[in-house]
Amino acid sequence: MPRICITDLNGHSTSSRPIGVFAWMMQLEDKKLRLIHLLLISAAIYLIYTDIMEANTSSKLQKIHLIFRYGNLISKILWIVTLRSKRWQYTELVDLFENQTRCILGNERVYRHSTKVRRIFVPLCIMFVVQTIFISVFYRPIMILYGTNDYFHFGKSLTFGLLRAVFICIYPLYTQLIIECCLHIHACWLTVDKQICLLKNIDRRALTIDKIREVRSMYSIAAVITEKMDSFLRFPIAIFFGFYIMANFIFFVQFWTELSLNKLIRFVWRCTVLALVISNMIYIHYLSHKSFDGVYALSYGKHPLQVNNEIHLFLDRIGQSNVGFSFLKISLITPTFVTSLASATLTFVLSLPSLIEESI
Template sequence: MDEIKSNYCHSQIEPSSLLGCSLLRKNVFSQVVFWVASIALISKAVYRLYLVITTSIEVSEPTDFIHRYENILDQLYPLCLGLIIMHFELNCSLYIKHLDCYHLIVSNHFGKASLEFVKKWVKTIRFWVIVAFIYEAVTTSTNNYLRYFNKFGFTVNMFAIVSIELIGQLSYILAIQFMIECCIYCQSTFIPSNTLLDTLSNRNKLSSPLDINRMAKSTRVYYIKTIKSIRYMDRFLAYAILVFYLYFIGHCIFVFSSTLNIGSSPYMLCYSVFRFFGESSYLVPVTYHLIRVNQLSVQIFDKVYQLSFSFNSDQSIEAINEINLFLLRINRNDVGFTFADLCLVSPSFVSSLVSISFNFCY
């Protein structure tokens, strides 16, 4: 653990997300902030869950049951988010190990391309954070107006309640930003392997058998390091990915169901549609970047498979054996993030998830 820390501290690679930076600053203040935020979220969720569960509802109005279950789901997420933050703090060694592997992979002449890839996506994520915060500000203000202030009028308490809720919503956004950033770092680790495979494919008939063997072995070593770094990150994010999908899929189902049963009010219909697309905007980028990691490994497999047919008898036996060994080592479905450690987050996983979600809606 100490060795990993010392290796990372000398690197110039630093996360841009607030959670990532806080995990690397192993001082008393950052640890206190993590534990206070975690305990505050858990305490708030437990208290509100108690209020929701103990509140009686009218049996004659079935829509109240839907709202009640939606309220319970809404309070379960801050509870799980507090546990996720606690999990991140207790297992930050996995995050540091991943960054150490990442530094080893991109510390040579491949580092520039990898860092440019990360910087490009970091700018996009920051823009997404701003848009997501604006969305949360609009929905939080509207919900509080419809629930309380439409009846009791605008008071000083309105701004206090909205501000506190926005701080909670911001913590959700920052947690999702951190998940996306972790996926982007994992994606960038494939750049050295892709570059070496392209070079190997273009020069396999021009280079000497010794150079071919050396490049093939280097590519395989880089890919093994990539797999190692992604598995560290998969273990680190396993609980967060599970909670994210369970909550947001359930939440989108409730929002979609309320859109279908909204009645004749055009304003509420527009607001429900706005909420549905807003909540879906969390699912789309996270799912895309999780799947992208698996898709990049599939691309590596396809390139190695095509490369295995491009060698002829003039190449050395060692080079051919190295490529065949590489081909045996990799698989289309062995690299990527997992859901509950049961299945790989891949396009087939997403299609199954969408089908199940629509069945619940209807």
């Protein structure tokens, strides 16, 4: 018998579906997707080539930064290419909760939560893209035109600047995909939490085994989807923590040694995005763990023996789960994980004075 969930259908039924360029790419046909992959790979190769030609590698810090930068670029290229073979897996994963529970992920709570996160991230993306386009696309051609009036070199510089900007803009779009996938998992767990709240509001005489089993099944489906999404994002999350965080602190050293408004804006953007992504990953574990409190509250009531047994089975199911996104399936991304990461970061920060002295 199909499940029917009570949801708020106020035009917000699509608020849980991931949006963005990468989510759009997943829906393309093979030929169009192959063309976009070719463009991205060409832009990445040109970006690496221009960086190598223009970079000043006189200091160890600059060399380390370039190693991280190129490693980040190459890893992103490899993952973007693999999206072609994984796009069907992604499409099925996004629709899995609604297909199996017959519950639309469009209630008012999901809409408010998704909108709040997107209102923070979208302006950050726009700020980064505008700055990137100005610096990588228009600044150098304008200087050429202003200094020499050479329209040929102006057009050449503008064309290659556009190609360079294409891949630089991948950074916020790549991060957006991780955040959007987090929001989709949030929507699943917020819906489970809402169904648990509905169970708590049911009169104890009307609470039946079937109703508890239905929500317990929904919990299990949300846990499976979280695990599958974690597997799908295993490589992007590893890249994010492996390159993005370390590159942030290397960039901080560069900013500290050579203060400028451009670097200040980029540093604030990086730190804000870092905090936003990590907090959304942690929130997945929080929502899954929060279900225990709601189900445990049901056990306070005076229920028939069979209903009590079903409640305890539900509690055992939650207690056996350790749900959330992970770092290479090694450690869940929880507040404890972030604390350990902060400790490792502090160790790195303590070495900054020596790095600064070498870079001067």
